[in-house]
Amino acid sequence: MALFTFKLPDIGEGISEAEIVGWHIQVGDRVEEDQPIADMMTDKATVEMESPVAGVVVRLAGEPGDQVPIGSMLVEIEVDGEGAVAPSPADETRNAQAPVEPVIAEAAAPDGSGAPAEAGAQGSQVPPLDPGLLPSQQDEVLGQPILASPAVRARAKELGIDLAQVKPAADRIRHADLDAYLLYGAGQGYAPAGRSAKRADETVKVIGMRRRIAENMAASKRHIPHFTYVEEIDVTALEELRAQLNAGRGERPKLTMLPLLIVAICKALPNFPMLNARYDDEAGVVTRHGSVHLGLATQTDAGLMVPVVRDAQDRNIWQLASEIRRLADAARSGKAKSEELSGSTLTLTSLGPLGGMATTPVINRPEVAIIGPNRVIERPVFRGKEVVAAKLMNLSVSCDHRVVDGWDAASFVQAVRKLLEAPAFLFVD
Missing domain, CATH: 3.30.559.10 (Chloramphenicol acetyltransferase-like domain)
Structure with missing residues (x-):
């Protein structure tokens, strides 16, 4: 095993330092020769840095927004004579998490086949609905009346919305309720038409x-x-x-x-x-x-x-x-x-x-x-x-x-x- 230090090269005349805009790698990642590793900014030009060797990343110079002097350490990479390095823990973690996204997407499907636990708790006695049924036929399966005009029912069918999951703001389901359902989803609670969705505060680093x-x-x-x-x-x-x-x-x-x-x-x-x-x-x-x-x-x-x-x-x-x-x-x-x-x-x-x-x-x-x-x-x-x-x-x-x-x-x-x-x-x- 050997430790290779990749120093930030001279990437522009008169440039003494560059800012880390973003990393393409993390500590523990396996990198190949010529693989992009970081984006560095000088003045108003962004330069993509590439790894000159293959190996495992053991140290990074800093976080996005930090300044790195020309000629100083940007990345340290552990290399060996064979060039064979075992997969990093970060790779294994990402692989293990890879199926999460499609599972979530399936659970949020509008046909109710993968309804979230919260929605199931609210309507645990509701049998699964055949997405091919008309809204009027769905009413019969649910055993309870759903008040909505023919136009609203037709639109709900076109959008793939189960009217049983829609909470009306008044005595019957209207187009505004369908709009709110599309914005907030079933069981999430939504405001009447005319109100905007509340978003969480976000902190963005200026870099x-x-x-x-x-x-x-x-x-x-x-x-x-x-x-x-x-x-x-x-x-x-x-x-x-x-x-x-x-x-x-x-x-x-x-x-x-x-x-x-x-x-x-x-x-x-x-x-x-x-x-x-x-x-x-x-x-x-x-x-x-x-x-x-x-x-x-x-x-x-x-x-x-x-x-x-x-x-x-x-x-x-x-x-x-x-x-x-x-x-x-x-x-x-x-x-x-x-x-x-x-x-x-x-x-x-x-x-x-x-x-x-x-x-x-x-x-x-x-x-x-x-x-x-x-x-x-x-x-x-x-x-x-x-x-x-x-x-x-x-x-x-x-x-x-x-x-x-x-x-x-x-x-x-x-x-x-x-x-x-x-x-x-x-x-x-």
Whole structure:
């Protein structure tokens, strides 16, 4: 037998430590060579660690949320010359517990064949019911009347619900009682319609991506004096153009609003360089960037990530659409590289159809501005003396008031508005 110490390798330039996001193994588990053992986070990139040897895990560096310095012990594994290690106690325990889930599922079956002990105690004299019987025939077997309308009985049959197990809130079983039964089950006791289910308190440790988001947002609000400007934009012509482009796109990706909006932003920014900037408040230096490295706030299962479209000003709408899709897929699958998640000079955040009427997005420090398009809605508007239907969208921009004045922010949004309301100018110099 030999003890192998797997030390956390250097997983990024300038990284001195990484956070344990989650373990794929536990002490006593058998691991094979190249088997995933842990997820480690540096900045906003999560890296999966793999075991370089086969053996039995004898020690772990810590719990999820702990920081591990580069070069220190991550996992200790007991290996032998033969590479044969007996199954661990944890494996045997899991194997022994494996049948529990299907047994529970069978006990909760709606046909009553595996009714829980509590339900059996309440109705121990009730004979087993043939699930093929109609509700009226079930009444006869039970020997007692069940008051319910034909519509309720038909729905109960369709849902596989035994009406004998349903507790009516009043004198007869109604649809609301069936809804409550589906939520709470037989013998559990449920509230009348209109009340919500009570849930137990839950304590969730703030680690990994969620902790990084919390720290970054707190620092942004603590250090940056935000202000937000919102303007309404008529995107009727833009949406018509988008539909025409999509109709003839061929093998190219389907266009959303974002590529067109990015083109407008990139065309307007040269006249407003103070928005495409980063502020080092410790050094007292503002860097105005010539290239637009646009961060795209993307919701993932791990939390909010911001992949970056490099040199957005040099890409056409189809190239932007392809890059947006690629980066979003990489972020959501956890495959985004560290360099794809850093270096943005301006951020665009969109909730898509959930965009709301207006938003006040928080700046992605050390940037000085963030842009948030909101939901497109159709409303009547005046065109001269006529009332017509128009598609309208509010556009929000939050700025760092130490660097960007209100006049500059408003003027920038108005420039973007002109391009979006007359979208032909998006494609001309």
